[in-house]
Amino acid sequence: MKKKPLILVTNDDGIYAPGLRKLIEIARGLGKVVVVAPDTAMSGMSHAITVKFPLRLKKIAEEKDYVEYSCNGTPVDAMKLGEKVVIKGKPDIVLSGINHGSNASVNIIYSGTMAAVLEASIDGIPGIGFSLLDYSHNADFDAVEDYLTIIIKGVLQNGLPAGTCLNVNIPAVKKEEIKGIRVCKQAKGRWEEEFQERIDPHNSNYYWLTGVFKNGDAEEGTDSWALANNYISVVPVHVDFTDHKVIAQVKKWNLDA
Amino acid sequence: MKKKPLILVTNDDGIYAPGLRKLIEIARGLGKVVVVAPDTAMSGMSHAITVKFPLRLKKIAEEKDYVEYSCNGTPVDAMKLGEKVVIKGKPDIVLSGINHGSNASVNIIYSGTMAAVLEASIDGIPGIGFSLLDYSHNADFDAVEDYLTIIIKGVLQNGLPAGTCLNVNIPAVKKEEIKGIRVCKQAKGRWEEEFQERIDPHNSNYYWLTGVFKNGDAEEGTDSWALANNYISVVPVHVDFTDHKVIAQVKKWNLDA
Numbered sequence: 304m305k306k307k308p309l310i311l312v313t314n315d316d317g318i319y320a321p322g323l324r325k326l327i328e329i330a331r332g333l334g335k336v337v338v339v340a341p342d343t344a345m346s347g348m349s350h351a352i353t354v355k356f357p358l359r360l361k362k363i364a365e366e367k368d369y370v371e372y373s374c375n376g377t378p379v380d381a382m383k384l385g386e387k388v389v390i391k392g393k394p395d396i397v398l399s400g401i402n403h404g405s406n407a408s409v410n411i412i413y414s415g416t417m418a419a420v421l422e423a424s425i426d427g428i429p430g431i432g433f434s435l436l437d438y439s440h441n442a443d444f445d446a447v448e449d450y451l452t453i454i455i456k457g458v459l460q461n462g463l464p465a466g467t468c469l470n471v472n473i474p475a476v477k478k479e480e481i482k483g484i485r486v487c488k489q490a491k492g493r494w495e496e497e498f499q500e501r502i503d504p505h506n507s508n509y510y511w512l513t514g515v516f517k518n519g520d521a522e523e524g525t526d527s528w529a530l531a532n533n534y535i536s537v538v539p540v541h542v543d544f545t546d547h548k549v550i551a552q553v554k555k556w557n558l559d560a
Numbered sequence: 561m562k563k564k565p566l567i568l569v570t571n572d573d574g575i576y577a578p579g580l581r582k583l584i585e586i587a588r589g590l591g592k593v594v595v596v597a598p599d600t601a602m603s604g605m606s607h608a609i610t611v612k613f614p615l616r617l618k619k620i621a622e623e624k625d626y627v628e629y630s631c632n633g634t635p636v637d638a639m640k641l642g643e644k645v646v647i648k649g650k651p652d653i654v655l656s657g658i659n660h661g662s663n664a665s666v667n668i669i670y671s672g673t674m675a676a677v678l679e680a681s682i683d684g685i686p687g688i689g690f691s692l693l694d695y696s697h698n699a700d701f702d703a704v705e706d707y708l709t710i711i712i713k714g715v716l717q718n719g720l721p722a723g724t725c726l727n728v729n730i731p732a733v734k735k736e737e738i739k740g741i742r743v744c745k746q747a748k749g750r751w752e753e754e755f756q757e758r759i760d761p762h763n764s765n766y767y768w769l770t771g772v773f774k775n776g777d778a779e780e781g782t783d784s785w786a787l788a789n790n791y792i793s794v795v796p797v798h799v800d801f802t803d804h805k806v807i808a809q810v811k812k813w814n815l816d817a
Contacts, residue, residue: 349607350669357766358755380769388755388767409682412607412675412799421801425666425750457813466748467803469810483816488802491723493682498615498645509614510645512637537815539806542669544678545745546724549796553726556714558794559740 307368308334308395308459311423313381315345315402315415318363318373322401325444326433329451330398331369333459337394338363338371339385341378341415346404350418351377360384378415379422386426396458397423397468400433401444401451407434407472407526407536408492408518417470421542424468429458431468436530437475446478450535454484463539470538474530485534490525492518564625565591565652565716568642568680572659572672574601575620575630579658582701583690584628586708587655590716592625594651596642598672599630603661607675608634617641635672636679643683653715654680654725657690658701658708664691664729664783664793665749665775674727678799681725686715688725693787694732703735707792711741720796727795731787742791747782749775 310330314323318340330336342361353376364371372389374381382397402416411417420430433451435442454471463469470489474481496514503509518527526536567587571580575597587593599618610633621628629646631638639654659673668674677687690708692699711728720726727746731738753771760766775784783793 347609347611349605349609349675351606351608352604352670352769354604354769357758357768359764359766383753383769384755384767387753388757409799411801412678412682413609417801418606418669421669425669453815457810457815461810461813464803464806464809467806470801486807486811486815488804488807489800496640496644498641500645501614507616509616510641511614512609512611512640537810538801539803539810540801541803541806542666542801543746543803544668544674544727544795544797544799546721546796546798546800547745549721549724549798550743550745552721553714553718553794553796554743556718558710558714558743 310334310336311385311390311394311397312336312338313340313378313385313399313419315341315348315378317341317344320403321440322403322435322444326398326401329448333455335368337385337389339374339381339389341381342373342375345377345415347413348377348415349413350379350421353377353380358384360388378419382419382422393428397428397430398455399430402434403442404438405434405436405472406432406470407530408490411470411489411540420468424466425542427465429463429468431455431458431471433471435473435475447473450484454537467539467541470540472526472530472536474533476533480533481535482533485529485536487524487526487529487536487538489538490518490527491520492516492527567591567593568647568651568654569593569595570597570635570638570642570656570676572598572602572605572635574598577660578697579660579692579701583655583658586705588626590712594642594646595628596631596638596646598635598638599632602634602672604670605634605672606670607636610634610637615641617645635676639676639679650685654685654687655712656687659691660699661695662691662693662729663689663727664787665747668727668746668797677725681723682799684722686720686725688712688715688728690728692730692732704730707741711794724796724798727797729783729787729793731790733790737790738792739790742786742793744781744783744786744793744795746795747775747784748777749773749784
């Protein structure tokens with residue numbers, strides 16, 4: 304580990320989120336820090352990128368070993384702007400979060416927090432996304448500082464294979480109730496959704512997306528299991544959607560015949 | 561296969577895209593069709609979902625065994641509205657596209673076309689996303705009708721494991737140059753990006769995202785290889801980001817010590 308690693312910090316809850324402030328504080332204890340975060344909340348933006356309108360950066364703060372910008376883009380845009388426009392090179396690590404709410408199980412695919420980190424991994428930069436299973440603005444992020452520092456130091460010291468990053472989720476319990484850290488695989492799960500239908504004052508229908516998360520995978524060794532048992536879950540993730548075990552099966556269809 | 565399968569069709573280029581019209585035409589030759597597509601182009605929206613504002617559906621057309629709606633949401637929203645509000649149940653298959661441009665290799669993660677299909681797979685519905693490697697509005701979708709029909713029939717007849725869907729990409733060549741269909745894995749690749757910086761009339765900087773795709777994976781058996789060799793690529797995909805081979809490696813860090 305270099306004495307002062309260069310750390311790029313972003314999130315999807317926006318520049319004013321308490322979770323971002325806690326992550327910045329932790330990062331500043333470990334190295335030089337560049338922050339580029341969306342200027343508004345970007346939950347559910349997934350891996351969206353902005354191609355229809357131009358992006359802007361706004362400098363919020365600058366101190367020794369620290370600079371902070373907001374941008375008008377998505378979390379993936381923010382990470383890219385940090386790398387390409389602010390740093391003009393690769394940071395040693397990208398940290399994203401601390402997200403308000405779970406990005407375990409299938410939630411990773413909707414997550415802007417994890418999208419920024421996955422984008423870093425595509426560019427060969429190690430990254431970690433952090434999420435606390437507490438949606439409230441007053442979520443207690445102090446309890447987790449030691450654990451997050453351990454995990455960030457773990458990546459800085461050991462590195463990660465090119466193309467891999469970490470999805471870290473933290474149970475919403477008191478510090479003394481956290482049993483430790485478990486390296487896991489992603490649990491199967493899905494949202495059982497429905498649309499609430501309403502009628503507007505002009506007599507037209509509209510729909511609000513609502514849903515309840517259903518964990519379909521109680522297997523030990525999954526992130527959902529770890530979190531349910533008060534462990535912090537760490538899942539190594541990458542951008543390969545291939546369902547390798549199904550390739551042989553589809554080949555048997557003889558589509559080419 | 562049921563005599564008249566119920567087919568839900570969507571896309572990310574929007575309700576007016578020629579690629580959607582061709583896919584609707586093919587689908588109507590195979591079964592009952594429900595279309596729900598975004599009312600504007602949604603390229604690069606990835607797996608974004610809409611939670612900040614309400615969604616609306618607009619009926620565009622209704623005929624025997626056919627109904628067509630536009631919506632003001634993302635491709636994932638459109639798929640969900642089709643399933644939950646229009647059909648109020650599961651279609652036999654979800655078809656998305658035909659996208660104008662490649663969703664092979666790492667492009668899948670930015671793709672709204674594939675996000676709609678991946679969302680269907682999370683809900684246990686088989687799905688196929690189709691993309692033609694031609695960005696132009698005048699792209700020739702006629703050349704590929706027979707191949708798409710073969711692949712759709714393949715899924716309707718054989719089914720897909722729960723949670724798996726297909727990412728189909730078609731080379732932008734004349735029909736007689738297409739050599740056939742190859743079942744593949746996702747190639748490694750990335751966009752080499754830069755931001756074009758400009759100055760607005762008020763003397764503020766702004767940035768346009770630009771990039772060139774770099775295929776880092778010429779291996780036979782990948783989708784990039786198949787497309788470069790004039791094959792249609794079919795990749796079975798699913799929503800599991802776990803980098804399974806790295807779990808043991810990170811466990812050795814003894815984060816819990």
